[in-house]
Amino acid sequence: MSSALSNRTTGQMPAILGSLVIGIIVLGPVLWAFATSFKTEVEAVVVPPTLWPNSPTLENYIKVLKDAAFFTDLWNSVAYSVGAVIIALLVGIPAGYAAARFSFKGKRALMLVVLATSMVPGVALLVPTYYLLETIGLLNSGIVVTLILSARIIPQTVWFIANFVEAVPVEIEDSAMIDGASRFQIIWALILPLIRPGIAAVATIGIVTTWNDYITVAVFAPEVAKRTLQVALVNQVFDAVGISWSYMMAFVMVASSPVILMFGFVQKWFISGLTAGAVKG
Numbered sequence: 001m002s003s004a005l006s007n008r009t010t011g012q013m014p015a016i017l018g019s020l021v022i023g024i025i026v027l028g029p030v031l032w033a034f035a036t037s038f039k040t041e042v043e044a045v046v047v048p049p050t051l052w053p054n055s056p057t058l059e060n061y062i063k064v065l066k067d068a069a070f071f072t073d074l075w076n077s078v079a080y081s082v083g084a085v086i087i088a089l090l091v092g093i094p095a096g097y098a099a100a101r102f103s104f105k106g107k108r109a110l111m112l113v114v115l116a117t118s119m120v121p122g123v124a125l126l127v128p129t130y131y132l133l134e135t136i137g138l139l140n141s142g143i144v145v146t147l148i149l150s151a152r153i154i155p156q157t158v159w160f161i162a163n164f165v166e167a168v169p170v171e172i173e174d175s176a177m178i179d180g181a182s183r184f185q186i187i188w189a190l191i192l193p194l195i196r197p198g199i200a201a202v203a204t205i206g207i208v209t210t211w212n213d214y215i216t217v218a219v220f221a222p223e224v225a226k227r228t229l230q231v232a233l234v235n236q237v238f239d240a241v242g243i244s245w246s247y248m249m250a251f252v253m254v255a256s257s258p259v260i261l262m263f264g265f266v267q268k269w270f271i272s273g274l275t276a277g278a279v280k281g
Contacts (some may be wrong), residue, residue, distance in 0.1 A: 022145065037061070037249040051158040060250035069070035069232070070251075071225070077211060077228040078258070079142065085206040090159045092148075096161025097187055101170070111159075118155035126219055133220060140223045147215055153206040160205075164198035165191060200266045211259050229255040 036044050038056040064070055086092055099111055129148070130139075138144045168191060176186050192199070212231040219229065227235075233255065 017049055022272070028272035031116055033249045033252055036246055037253050039246045041221050041244055042247050060247045061254065062248050063247055064254050066170075067110060070229075070254075072225065073227055073229045073232045074255070074258075076217075076226060077230070077255075079218070080146050080228060081207045081210040083146040084153060084210045087147065088153045088206055089203065091154050092157030092161050092202070093192070093199075094161075094187070095158045097165050097191065099158065099162040100165035101173075111162075114158055118152075122215065126215065140221050140226050141223070144228060145217055145221050145226070147209045148220060149213060152213070152216075153209055157202050158200065160202045161195070164195040164202045167193050191241065204263060204266055207262065208259055 004210075035052050037060055038054075038058070039053040040057060041141070043050060043053055088208065133139050133141075133144060172190065172194075173186050181190070212230060213228075213233060217226070217228045218231050218234070219256055229251075233248070233251060237243060238249070
């Protein structure tokens with residue numbers, strides 16, 4: 001038995017080593033940024049660099065949290081992301097349900113069109129959209145930015161929801177209809193609870209996508225009061241005074257923490273949602 005176990009472990013060594021290398025590549029920059037956020041600016045740029053600060057300090061984090069503009073940027077990031085995901089779910093849930101349960105002429109072509117819209121690069125639409133918004137006076141509108149961000153994630157939301165609904169046996173709905181339930185009651189009281197993990201997965205992907213979006217806010221809401229954390233971060237790179245690496249890394253850590261905490265909270269639903277969406281019947 002010990003020989004079989006040893007052979008099995010030996011056979012898994014390439015996979016273990018590969019996972020270790022990937023983990024180092026992915027987590028290495030994150031750990032370096034985390035360590036740099038506790039350094040003074042002198043120590044952050046010293047050559048040769050130090051892996052961990054000799055005298056860790058919270059000065060950079062204090063500077064970030066004392067900056068009033070940071071909380072404005074944070075609020076904008078939360079408002080745009082959450083608002084875009086809510087709109088995408090309000091559109092995507094009924095559309096995905098209809099795509100999964102109803103048969104109509106041109107259904108396949110329509111779904112392919114929806115999928116194709118998600119493949120259009122956002123950069124290709126920047127110029128015409130910018131001129132349109134400038135002409136009608138809607139630049140620097142938080143509502144417009146939220147709508148544009150939601151339009152980016154609606155196609156994938158529709159496809160994900162359709163897959164999750166298809167994984168629910170249609171016989172359950174037939175039984176509810178026999179008992180007199182309306183279509184709205186079936187969706188609200190039956191389908192939504194059953195695909196809750198899928199909705200959590202879709203919402204998580206949508207928030208991460210919109211949270212990290214830079215170009216949309218930078219182009220369509222150039223005012224400082226309308227910018228997000230991503231725009232503020234990039235602006236620091238182009239600051240004429242120069243880059244404070246220790247401060248920037250502290251900014252990055254604080255700006256990333258809401259998404260990391262959210263993912264940790266919904267991780268169970270997220271994984272089970274992706275698994276449920278991969279199996280039909």
